[in-house]
C-alpha cells in the first residue's frame with residue numbers, strides 16, 4: 001500500500017473481515033465456547049459451532065476456551081514483507097514479555113534487522129504519547145469515568161452492549177496507530193514503498209487495522225503475530241550472539257526512556273504511567289462486563305478513569321501471545337520499572353541520516369500541545385446494537401412479546417444443550433427463524449408428554 005487511497009481500498013475490501021475463525025473439522029460441538037462468548041455470537045447447530053459475524057468482536061475468548069483448538073487466530077503472512085522496499089517493524093510493548101529479561105531490547109531490535117526489516121520503531125513510543133494526551137483530556141470537563149480506548153475489543157464491546165458509554169471512551173488513536181503515524185511522518189522523504197508491520201499478540205488489532213475505530217484508514221499495512229515471529233526472532237538472536245551481524249545504518253534510532261510505554265503491555269501499566277488518583281484497572285472480558293454493568297446501573301461513583309483490557313493480565317494475555325501470561329506480566333513489570341514511571345514523556349525520535357536523503361539530522365516529534373488534535377479520533381464511534389430485533393418498531397415489539405411467551409415455555413435453566421448460550425438466546429433465535437422450539441430437548445419432551 002503506497003498511499004492512502006490504496007489503504008482505503010484495502011479497508012473497504014476487508015469491511016467484513018474477522019480475525020477469529022472456526023475450523024469445523026476440529027469442532028466436536030461440545031458447546032464450551034458458547035458459554036464464554038461475551039456477545040453471544042456463537043451457536044452450536046448440527047453438532048458444529050457457528051460464529052455470527054455481525055456479533056463477533058474478535059476478542060479471542062473462544063480461542064482460549066476451545067478444548068479442541070477449533071477456533072483460530074488469523075493474522076497476515078510474513079511473505080507480505082516482499083511487497084515493500086522499506087519494511088518497518090512496530091513491536092507491541094508486550095513482545096518484550098515473550099523473551100526473558102536476559103534478552104535485551106537491543107538484541108531483539110537486531111533480530112528484526114536480521115529477519116529483513118529495515119527499520120524498527122517501538123509502539124511503546126505511541127503508548128507514552130497516548131499517556132500525555134490522556135492526561136490533557138482528563139484536565140477537560142466531560143463524562144466520567146473516562147474509559148481507555150487502547151483495547152479495540154473494549155471499544156467494540158461498548159458499541160454493541162454498552163452504547164450509553166460511548167461518550168466516555170477516550171477519543172484518541174491507539175498507541176500502535178500513533179507510532180505508525182510517526183513512522184510515516186519521519187520516513188516521508190525516502191524513496192520506495194514503505195510497509196509498516198505491527199507485531200501483535202491481539203486478534204482484535206488485526207481486525208482494527210482493516211476496520212479502524214474512530215478514524216477512516218489505518219497507518220499500518222499488515223499485522224504479524226507473535227506466534228509467527230517468536231521462533232524466527234529467537235533463532236536470529238542466538239545466531240547474532242555467536243556471530244554479530246554487520247552493522248547497517250538505520251533511519252530510525254532505538255529510543256531510550258520508553259519504560260512507561262512498555263508498561264502498557266500489562267494491566268495496571270497504563271495507570272502507572274498516568275499516575276492519577278481515582279482510577280481503576282480491570283482486565284478479563286467477564287470482569288470488564290461486570291464493571292460496565294455497574295457503571296450503567298449508577299453503582300460506581302468517584303472514578304475518573306478506567307483502564308479496561310479484554311485479555312486476562314492485559315495485552316500479554318493476548319490470544320496470539322506465546323509466553324505464559326503470568327510469566328510475561330512479571331517480565332514486563334521488571335522491564336517497565338527499570339526507570340522511574342514518573343517520566344512519562346515521549347522522547348523525540350532522532351533520524352540520523354545524511355542530508356542527501358532529504359531528511360534532516362533530527363526530526364522533532366509532534367509537540368505536546370498539538371498532539372491532542374493530531375491523534376484524536378476524526379470519526380464518531382456509533383452504536384451497533386445487534387440485539388435490535390427489527391428496524392420496524394411495531395414488528396420488533398411483536399417479536400419481543402413472542403420471546404416472552406416462549407420464555408415461559410422454556411425450562412429457564414440456561415443449560416446450553418440446545419446450542420444457544422441461554423434460554424433467552426434460544427427464544428430470540430426461534431423468533432428470528434434461526435432455531436426451532438424442538439432444539440430444546442427438555443421443552444420438546446414436555447410438549448410431547
Ligand code: SF4
Pocket residue numbers: 022026027028029030031032033034044048049065066067068069070071
Ligand atoms: S469449544 Fe466450541 S468450537 Fe471448540 S469444539 Fe466445543 S463447540 Fe466446537
Ligand code: SF4
Pocket residue numbers: 020036037038039040041042051055056057058059060061062063
Ligand atoms: S472471538 Fe469473542 S466475540 Fe467472537 S465468537 Fe469468539 S468469543 Fe465470541
